[in-house]
Amino acid sequence: MNIEGTGSLSSPRIDLAHEQPFTLGPVLVEPALRKLTAGSDEETVEPKVMQVLVALGRDPGAILSRDDLIDCCWEGRIVGDASVNRVMSLLRSVLRELADEAVTIETLPKVGYRVLVTKATVEEERHGEASPAAIKARSLRSRPLALAGIVLAVLLVVALGWFWASRPNTAPLTVVMLPIEASEGIDPLYASGMEAEIRSQLGRSVNMEVRTGDSAGQLVEQGRSPQQIGEALNVDLVWQGEISNSANSVVLDVRLVAAADGEEVWQESLQSAPNSAQFLPTRAVRAMLEALGRAPNPEARQPTVSSEDYALYLTAMGLIRGRGTEQRLAAVDILEQVVARNPRFADGLAGLAKANFLYPTTDSAISVERRETALELAEEALALDPRSVDALKVSGMLLTDSEERLARLHRATEIDPGDAEGWFWLGIVQRQAIPFGGDFMETSRRMVAVDPLWPASWRASDGAVEFGDFALARDLEERIIAASATEPQRELARARLVRLDGDLSEFLRMVRDVTPDLSEAEQRWGYYAQLRFTRFLLGLPAEQARVVYPRDAFVEKLRQNELPTLAEFREAGLDGADFWGEGHIVSEATPMLLREGREAELLQFYDARFAGTEDFIQWAEGLGVPFQIIPQMSPYMALAMQRLGRDGEAREHIALARRYNERWRETGTTTVFSLLAQLELAAIENDEPSAIAIVRQLPDYGWPLQLSHMDNQALGLLVDDPLYDRVRELPEVRAVLDPIRAHIARERAEVLALGL
Template sequence: MNDQTINSDEVLKARSQKIDLAHHGDFELGPVTVRPSVRKIYGPLAEVMLEPKVMQVLTALSDPIGNTLSRDDLIERCWEGRIVGDTSINRVISVLRSGLKEVAGEALVVENIPKVGYRLLLHGQSDEPRTSLNPESSPAETAARSLRSHALVAATVGATLILLLSAILWWRPAADPGIEEVRLAMLPLEIEEGVDPIYSSGLEAELRSAFAKVGAMQVTASESAQILVDQGISPTEIGERLNADYVWIGNFTTDVERSSLQVRIVDVENGQEFFSQSFQSAPDEVEHLPFRTARAITTALSRPVKGEQEPTSISAGDYRLYLVGLGLLKTRGNDQRKAALEILQQVTTRNPQFADGWGALSKAQFLYPAFEFEERKQSVAKAREIARQALDLNPDTIEAMKVMGISSEDADEALSQLERAVELDPGDSEGWFWLGVTQRKFILEGGHPLTSHRQLLEIDPLWPASWMGSDMAAHFGNLDIAREMESDVIAAAVTPSQRLFAEARLARLQGDLSGYMRLMQNAVRTATESERMWGSDLQDRSIRILLGMPQVDGIVWPRNKAPASVMDEVDLARLPSREVLREFDLTGSGAWDDMNFVKGALPLYLQYDRHEELLADYDARFPDHDAYLEFADATGQPERVIPDISVYLVLALRRAGRESEVAKHLDSLEKVMTRWNIADLNWLDQKIIQLEYAALIGDEKTAIEIVESLPGFAWPYSYATIDPTNFNLLKDDPLFDPIRNLPAIRAVIDPIRARLKTERAEIEELGL
């Protein structure tokens, strides 16, 4: 075979080969070095980290370079054949082009061939495809083969060689992997009388961020640290409880003449003071303190200094306002979030090049207390627009990354932004929490959410949001890990409420719901508002849904479009009248705007023989099946939406005799279920999806196997989120009629039903 060509059999083989970044070797594309396993490309102009999907597409287009891949080829190799819209592919191609241009100018281009696909070309390359790049080859062999296969004019060859030489001189290896990881626990910043506590809270946040940026270390300034300090625990013991190597202790003072930050670092292993220094500045130069402090401590810890640049120039007054805005955001109060938004709007208006200011503003806009569905939707859209401005100024603006990630309906964008955020700042509790939520949302593309929840619990065990981790472990069938996580909380706990909450969750995992309620009743007497919200209110609501009990008055949960009055009825398997639904635009096309409502209401339309209403709403929104698939894809979670909806649409369409449409939904379901089955996540939600499909098609064997496995997930007692449909097997959902009375299934669910009946009676007797 000619060294410059590739035969058709090899092309077909390449087009069907999945891209596994972890096991793909490094290779060269002219002046660009590509390292798929770490998602980085190096060129004469820069070094860029690519999103996982972008790196997959680059790798696919490079093998062989110059060969054309259709959109279907890219979907097969990089999206594993799942349903993907043009928007997702266009975005990935656009990001790839930007990355290549950033590292190598116009040396590499991604060419769009209308109505055919895409191909990757080196500057001056002919139309003939290159030989497939061999990931087993050494970089030198690959580069030599790449140069041999060029047939460029002399000037182009010269230009390419110059770029290659520049790349060799510029490129340097990644950070030494032999450098040990360091975890630094920051205690709350101590302040002298007269210092604004909101301002100091913002300065503390900026200091923590500077440590993460400059020292490439895990720095936590967690709620757990604040709780432990409030209990009078010594710095060394705090470090031990938070598994830290060092503890940071800071004192800040300021007056008309100077601002002073006194910092001490304690070595947790021996309890000795490792570092002590005072950092001073004029009152109008406080913006330099975080960088200077972080650089000095990083050097003292013998770690490479990653950041080299001082902050963007900003006036002392505006920097003070910026810190106040950060401090207000940390409180999470509604009035404080509103004030933060107003303050940060002023700061960014006067300082349009201040990337961190725009990042903080995007977060303030995202957290703005908007409770109506349309208002919330508009606020999130505006937050994303602001975040883009921040990232245009600095692509490593962490708060903007987090906002783009948590708010995105595109799996690639959501996961890559949040993964990059925690990579840059591994001590950010909020970042890990948002990543875990997003990984669960896009679980087929996002790795394992349990990993993020375990990391979150490790760095911030007393933050109540961390306490969802044991339920997440149970949802993956890891009950031993779930119990370990609760033991970690108990070990770190310093208040009775923290220990009681953990003991209550352990009781609940065993199905002792009345015991859980008794422990919880004692815990809430001394619990904080945050502990009640995350440790009590959420779980109490789930238990009452499971037991068919009314919700406690006074607790109002955020909703999407459907109001609490409607969702409370749906959660208890009662479908409101058509008139009530129409009042809230939950009929016709508008019904499909709130997926929480749709998911809960679908079985009820069938249970109460109101399937004609369901089909009327379906026809009003979707003129054909393609429109339905586009809707599912637009949510960013077609693999979740299609199983949730189509199983019930099949039942409704069958009742109406619309068999041709039934066939289309069954076909879509089969494709999605194939993807779920291949994933083999051993995850409770996946089991429920598979069970619903097995019931729909009458697969009794699979249904029995799944139901028999459910107790291994602490089902139905574990709740990673509120999802009433996880309990539908125990209720009158018509979907499960074909399997519910099978002897093997009744052997599992009858004892559970009996226990739930007993637990409800005991809870009612307790007056809870």
Template sequence: MAYILITGSLFFGFLAGLVPPKRIGRLRYLFEDYALDTDRRELYRATDVIVVTPQVFDLLDYLIRNRERVVSKDDLINSVWNGRIVSDTALTTRLNAVRGAIGDSGEKQRFIKTLPRKGFRFVGQVQEVRDVAAPNPDDAPQSAPALPDRPSIAVLPFANMSGDPEQEYFADGMVDEITTALSRFKGLFVIARNSSFTFKGKAVDIKEVGRRLGVRYVLEGEVRKASGKVRITGRLINAATGTHIWADRFERDMTDIFALQDEFTLAVVSAIRPKLVQAEIALASRRRPEDLTAYDLFLRALQQVGPSTREGLAEGLRLIHRALELYPRFAAAAALAGACHAENVVRNYTTEPQFEREEALRLMRLALGLDDGDPDTLASAALVSALLVGGCETEIEMSDRAVHLNPNSYRAWHCKGWVLKIAGQPEEAIRSFERAMRMSPVDPETFAALTGLGFALIELHRFDEAIVAAKRAQRLNPYYPGPYRCLASAFAHLGRDAEAREAAAHMLEVDPDFTISAWIDRSQLSKTAKMLIEGFRKAGLPE
């Protein structure tokens, strides 16, 4: 998964309308993590607006604009105070305020250097950006590409802030890697590199980029290499509104350049994909009911089923079936419906378990028949089959194929972890769960991966680690019974009987119909959960 590039246009007219208005864009100065927006008269650091007085802003603006030379005290006074009498103390106070606003000081002088008896000079490296103003309608193409019915994104060339033209390859390589990683998510519409790179070296208006490329989101950023370190700043922007959805910066030591690219790509992709989904869900929620499409219904269903509550799954299934009525070949919706029916069985939310089992398997077969090349669909189908059918050889092959198709998919690794746990391979399951959480550390499903991790750790007699994982899961979703089951079993194995009974009591509050025998009958998970079940009995859970 805000920064400063909220774009717009300025129009400067000429007297009596004798000359057509010249289209001039907003001017911004970028330096390190800071941005000076001359149109909004705002100073930013990453996502935060730094509050400064008008005189402090004007001093910084003047120093940056005249960074090619040393400016004297008289220059500053004439520009900022219009030649009024200003004491040296007042000027020093304002300069110190400028330095403080940008993380500088009179001792460090990283940005503003004092030259005794000469004046001052802004010595920080600056990128000057002037947004392209709104185009003349006569110059615009007749029509822009229609927005796809799924999240659409363009990754613009990252600006090279290193001051070394030879480092362009590193910045371009980062964009290539991120574009390729995003394109592996079939639920995303990603603009090809060649189109995005037509904007390289140009000052752009993000809204115009979105219109010309037909995308809702734009990712942009800067790369800086200096003194053996690399810093990358990225921003995800809603191109329709200019608002920022996500921004972050990453800094590492420069060692292996290709390993570093992989690390940054993973960090960026894992951060922005959940933000894209959340933004799309929010957009769907704001639409009027009569505007709903199959895809909007699918997004709303995702929001409902995420916490895995009885009511949420029921509402999610209602929305998904409406989506499938509108678009019967919607593979992702069919897979989600199958997963919901399987959840109803595993969570004991149904009075018709046999019907739910059959529906889960039918819908997964339908999803695979519609699209057997989608890694998330493959992963979900593998997990549902492992839970409800068992065997697992075929399911492991499907899971392997899913992560091969998209090694950046949280869901593919998450489902593979559960499949391996069900198959009786807890060590491999742990590696998959850990890989999933590394893919997407803020994913809404993390509580489920942590629960699976805890179950696997219990089978390996690593009870203390299981408790840590389960407590994290419980904090993320206190209404999910899995973490309490894990805690009850692990505490019991450690002889911490009071804590085991307390966890068991919490679990029965969430799942009041739980019995050990019913849990064993519900899914194949129990077949390789000997230590977990033994812990249930030690904790005094009902047979």
């Protein structure tokens, strides 16, 4: 028996009719009957579930990859992860019911699955014995069904009454929705879309925060019980649902489990004719709210589209949730058809707006066109339904007025506080609107609370450090560790904690070791930016860059401290007025041009675009981030102008930088980047006392060891940025910089010694 190796299948397809019965610990498996038996307990499973069990049970302990299972159980057809996950979830559930922990399905991340039979069970079966606990469990399960039904009904009433007697019905309530289990014949994308629709309707109920997403899905995938999931995600209730169909009906079975004790506090089976299945989400929401003693949402509306179009809408929303390139393209096609037939279907318009906003393209012209379409559709949806969360989110991302953008996104999170995407998008706009964007750290805290295992949540601690809140950064990482579904996720969060301590070599080692067990999304959001900046800070070659857009390679060259020639700027379409087209390129290239004595080139670019500082202000406002760009760029423009004798214009830019820095300080908001902007102003004004005071503050805001993105300006004080030539040599400044340089040198030596 090969326990640790990867299994191989002797047959390309499992035909249940010709598979012989076998046992797994206390469980008798009869493939032809699709039946599992343990003592007097018996369960019948779907054909696909039985095929997977047969495949795994041929050699208990051997590992089968997803591709192995798809080859023999799905006949090699292209199926999504959701289909395999659903079957695994059903299989784990039935084995847990029949054999407790005696027979389990183990997931090996990025490798596959195997069935495990505990040694204790094997010994019991060999001697014809069973533990007292197993005997008691089987005895309880074998009582007459009528009696069990009566007892269950009484317990449900008592449990629900007890649960709500302990808290007022108007108190805030948190619920996590587990992925809907779809039976054979139900499109998993349709089920995913229905789950999203139910969550959206429930989430808009008063004083209710309804969560779902990566966290719930990953914990289900790992075989956690509803109670364990509820505890990990810190909620009151866990929602479960299964959808099945037949020729005459669609059935949605729903239940609630209390996270405190794992007791089922409510369940209901909702049936619908196939041609009226579009009403199931609203019925499921109403039934749950009534059971919880909560008033239904008075603004909830029944769908006004046919069951066929509603099914297409749900499928498209399931595609959007997947975020894959082909999935998003397909969602646009489907929703365009639905909206063409139903031009006043608000949810359809909002869904199409979102699909256009997320449209995958590297062509800037197409991106602009799709975003314009998305905003138009979102506004149409809001005219029909002012509480459309997706429409509020899309318009909040695409409007130009910062106050209106923030208002839309705040409204979306108020209506549906369990929508992690809403918190994420609000955080993006708040960062762009700093220092007037509001409480960005509270937004980050809420995002992590709602969906801690969503990879986007893993960047929240970086923002906390930039605001100087190391305690919050650690709390956010600990929250992710507590909710983690896998050991690699926990280890990655621990690596980020190590980086907060300044141990850069250990951070790089831990990331290297854990990378093979992480998904692409987990790598991208969990450490990619921090890894690249750490290597940049240590003067090490960068990891392979992600080249998505045509200019990525040009930006990467700048970030590796290589200044392109004027010919290369021209070849990339970035000379003259075009130089100012992308703010991040400007911020990277400007200090380098001054360092190389190419200020004449920089001012040629400037003169081609701006008649004066007013035009410069309009450019920064057009990029949407004037309070980030102007105080950071004007000191460099002033230095270039001083070098070429344009002193009057230099004074205008210094005054501009001073004005924007003063407005920053008036808000009471301080980040590492606002401090750097103040330092630039102090440097260009030769204000040594202010420069010294600012430099002493910088390490309290994560500079430079904990910065999370590469920026030549951010590290200018440490290297040969000419703006800081005088400041860098001040004894008080050197007293801060010398220990930092020594620490970086030690970390670099350790990294090289480890071969990282």
